[in-house]
Amino acid sequence: MTAKRHVAKERAVEQATALDGLMREREELLGTLDRVAALHSTARLIRQSVGVHAGFVAELDSPGHAVVRWLAGNRTDSLRDLAVPAGQGIGGRVLALGKPVRVTDYLSAPTITHQFDAQVRGEGLAAMLAVPIFSRVGGKVETVAIAYAAMRESADFGDDAVKRLEVIAENTGTALRLAGLAESTRDNAVSAERQRMQSALHDSVGALLFSIGVQVRNLHEDISDNPGLECRLRRLEGDVSAASSALRESLLALAESSPERALPVELAEHCRSFHARCGVPARFVQLAPVRPLDAERTALLIAVVREGLLNVEKHAHAMSVVVSLSPQDDGVQVVVADDGTGDPPEDATPGTGMGLRALVERAARLGGRVSVVRDEEDGCTLRAWVPGVGRQA
Structure with missing residues (x-):
């Protein structure tokens, strides 16, 4: 009996461990299929994998214009929501060149512009490395975000650090593409359901309201000698007309699709x-x-x-x-x-x-x-x- 209980206990532990692994895989998959979760995870992963003090990600909100939104290891909010146009700062230079850019000391680097010195100084950053995050958009490979790694002291980022950050950027680009497909699939399913609802409402409620309207108009002819009932029918006819108008507006709203x-x-x-x-x-x-x-x-x-x-x-x-x-x-x-x-x-x-x-x-x-x-x-x-x-x- 004791041996059987021991075997059962070991099996239960194995099953619990397997379940924990499946749950972790599920959370990782859900994070991959969520754009915000993927970008936030990228900022944290940069610190861990590259071994830097801070990691952050700027996403393009229009061609040639990125915004820093996801940070890890930051001490202030001086960089949060910072708009980075192409050509400005280290991130803007990455946008312009489409390749990695690194500086030993941001504030004194001659290879970049210095519109953002106040923000970088406020966060206490010095050495910085930035690489583009590519993804396939409409059949083309385009820069969709920028990954940054930063130190709070002067330092030289070697080729190995660039390689590690580029691997992170490549994985993030894949995650963003998958997230875009997942979002597109969800939106398409919603649009299809809206289309089916529109058809069902038109065929059922629309037909019923039309039938009621016809019957009310026919009753007008049969009770012309009853003013009281005639007045009530007119009010009912007005209500049916209002309901039909509301239904048409609802059908138009359901039909809207980009x-x-x-x-x-x-x-x-x-x-x-x-x-x-x-x-x-x-x-x-x-x-x-x-x-x-x-x-x-x-x-x-x-x-x-x-x-x-x-x-x-x-x-x-x-x-x-x-x-x-x-x-x-x-x-x-x-x-x-x-x-x-x-x-x-x-x-x-x-x-x-x-x-x-x-x-x-x-x-x-x-x-x-x-x-x-x-x-x-x-x-x-x-x-x-x-x-x-x-x-x-």
């Missing part, structure tokens, strides 16, 4: 409708944030996905479909890939049929392209690309 949200929401809805219609799983994946497109380009990409899903439904005998959206070559690309075994539709080769041929011509007018290929191991891939607004291929 251009960059409209495309992924529409594509996700087409996948959902396809799945509901024919029972074949269709998954929508947004690989990275995309820049907003104008109405014509957005409509073309939606039409390509709709056509691709219809062809899969009619011809492919597929078990699954994946629709992806991503930035590509200064533009936006959608791909409809299935694992079907059926023959491609007769218009699958661009230029031979009416469906895809029309899409090919529309894409060409915009400087884009549409193609479809049979995969080597079964399945077809339909791909469409359009250049970004203001750019022609």
